[in-house]
Amino acid sequence: MTGDLYLGYRNDDANTPFGKFFKPEMASLPTHVVEALQHGPQGGMALSAFGDAARVAEQGYQQTENGYGVLEDGSYQVSVRTDMPGVTPAMWSWWFGWHGCDSRRYKLWHPRAHLSAAWKDGDDAGRQGAQRYIGRWSIISEYIGSTMLNGAIQFVAPEELGCPPDGEDAVAICARLGSSDAPVDIGWFIHHIRSTPNGAEMRSRFWMGGPHIAVRKAPGVASKAVRPIASRILGDPVASGRNLLVHCAQEMNHLAGFLPELYAAFGGE
Template identity: 40%
Template sequence: MLSNRTRGVRYVGYRDADRALPFAKYMAAHTDPAPAPVRRAFDSPPLAPLSIPDFANITRDLRPAGYSTIETGYGRRPDGVLFVAVRTEMPRVTAAMWDWWFGWHSVCSARYKLWHPDAHEYASVRDDRTTAAIPDRQKYVGNTSYVDELVGPKLQQLGIDFRDPRRQGFTIPSDQTIVFGRVGSSIAPIDLGWLAHQVRPVPGGAEMRSRFYLNMRGLHRPDLRQAARAMRRGASVDPTDLFLGLDVARDLLMHCGQEMNHLAGFLPELHREFAARP
């Protein structure tokens, strides 16, 4: 039985019930450090505003081959949009493992915590498709993940609506994947930005090229059930959440660098053991 059946509970780390789960051996006491390029970018000034690419160019930025002038860094464009880029090297990892992961982890907080033991507190999903006889990508594309996590010192309660990246105009070869989503609040019907993670093969494994664009606000249809659950867990929403500053971009750079590097370290073993299970 998944520990997430008690859907009103939010906490850091594992409790006794979590430690009895079959994948608990992959839960670390702490998250691995971010790679050196991420730590250097975190300790450096933000990117020059005019150097940051426009969101409209994201499909060119995350094209199947080649690199961009900015692969790791954070900053704010002249129009106020926040930008974060992180490149993560992932030995032994494949794009297919990440498609499986995004379809598998969100149904259970204990699975989600594997990704970032120090910051991930809660996860649920709008539709549990883990037992459906469909490709892994279809288990999360068109679905919404609801998470409570620490980004820096701030607790965020987010709803991530995963979209079909091809409809956005991305080109995705068969040995690559792009995880693309609209990031919003799990309580208020407000969108905050976009995320995209490209995974493509390199010698010895894969690389992930992540992009976040925040302060690109919009509205979405509220999920009243999920909003009520988030409120019961303890709402973290305040008016300043709608006006994200450079501190959020800098903290998100570090958070992404930590979680992607951490999970990549054992994702091949996790996938080999659990990909055949619901």
């Protein structure tokens, strides 16, 4: 059941101070993402293992910055790089705290896929900086490809995945991914944003399925009862990896195109 969920803006949705930033047309995928899609799934040895997750914060680049494939442990892994002229890491930290309380804000990010977003605790009062999202659950509905998913994004501190604490030149947005329909977790992500001479770049990493499937609040437990639920969410690993790569590239490039102006207008909130 989709209930009151719908794509885009309707009625008076745009009648907000930020409504002018809703842009239904999205740019084409960057060339480096198109090339990764043309290459198809990568061999597991060319991909980033979850045990090496924190290495995304190191200097330089990894063997696969844009690509997807299935790892030996049965999980699938996705990597995407987004170049963002004029953007700073601090803008992304602000965004992850600012957008989660209002579906109309969430839809700015991906107008063709995002449906709804709300904080599980429902309360933004008194929160500042990264504490507006770290330690909180974002309950979202969105399309990945043609599959509508109801997710629970559980943000954690960068240190939990071995990344350095956030600083002026680099920020790591880290989270556990799961279902909002059942107490099942299915993956992890890191969006590592670092400064570049002309702005910033985001290097996204996802690890989905396989050993990352667990009963929520029961680390290390992956009962037979939850695996069918996880399987329905995850789908075919190769197809889902491709769809996730496209989705991430679309939303990050889209928002980066107007994030400096959005931040200039609302960054003080």
